[in-house]
Amino acid sequence: MKETKVNCALCGLPVEIDGFTTNTTEGLKLFCCAGCVSVYRLLNGDKLLD
Numbered sequence: 001m002k003e004t005k006v007n008c009a010l011c012g013l014p015v016e017i018d019g020f021t022t023n024t025t026e027g028l029k030l031f032c033c034a035g036c037v038s039v040y041r042l043l044n045g046d047k048l049l050d
Ligand SMILES: [Zn+2]
Pocket: 008, 009, 010, 011, 012, 013, 031, 032, 033, 036
């Protein structure tokens, strides 16, 4: 059992699936779903690197 659960950078829910990520000036952010990625990117457009 891994205890290194990552929480979604937007809503705080545990990230169960890899792949929903985005690169920012603050590092790589992980998200629980595509919706959270989209909202984060909308809200933090000035921090996005990709
Ligand atoms: Zn989320």
